[in-house]
Amino acid sequence: xxxxxxxxxxDLDIExxxxxxPSKTYKLDLVRKRVIGYTDGRxxxxxxxxxxxxxxxxxxxxxxxxxxxxxxxxxxxPIPYVYSELxxxxxxxxxxxxxxxxxxAFSFSHQKNKVFVSFIVHTVVGEISIETEVPI
Numbered sequence: 001x002x003x004x005x006x007x008x009x010x011d012l013d014i015e016x017x018x019x020x021x022p023s024k025t026y027k028l029d030l031v032r033k034r035v036i037g038y039t040d041g042r043x044x045x046x047x048x049x050x051x052x053x054x055x056x057x058x059x060x061x062x063x064x065x066x067x068x069x070x071x072x073x074x075x076x077x078p079i080p081y082v083y084s085e086l087x088x089x090x091x092x093x094x095x096x097x098x099x100x101x102x103x104x105a106f107s108f109s110h111q112k113n114k115v116f117v118s119f120i121v122h123t124v125v126g127e128i129s130i131e132t133e134v135p136i
Contacts, residue, residue, distance in 0.1 A: 042125045045099050052093045069093035083108045099124050
């Protein structure tokens with residue numbers, strides 16, 4: 001027996017509206033690792049970018065397996081390989097966030113055991129330029 005709705009009318013016209021939730025979150029001091037208030041909008045997305053890149057994927061049970069980047073596997077690898085993999089790993093990590101549309105314009109340099117990377121993140125609030133360093 002197949003259930004029927006509205007007295008047998010199989011044509012359901014249901015309209016849905018997507019509602020974007022605010023991105024208000026705790027503002028973190030990432031150096032001292034403490035909460036220093038609240039943040040929202042562009043600053044919250046920028047904080048989420050740095051946090052996702054700085055969190056090793058699969059290392060923390062509190063996070064989904066879709067959160068973070070697998071950067072630790074790059075330790076000791078040749079620089080050309082690190083550059084190409086960083087581009088992929090960072091893009092994968094950041095596009096999991098629905099506020100982030102894409103990541104591009106990567107630029108790399110290295111000095112001793114650090115790779116310096118800069119890139120542009122296209123978000124719902126506009127472009128955000130990011131610069132960070134990755135120990136290898």
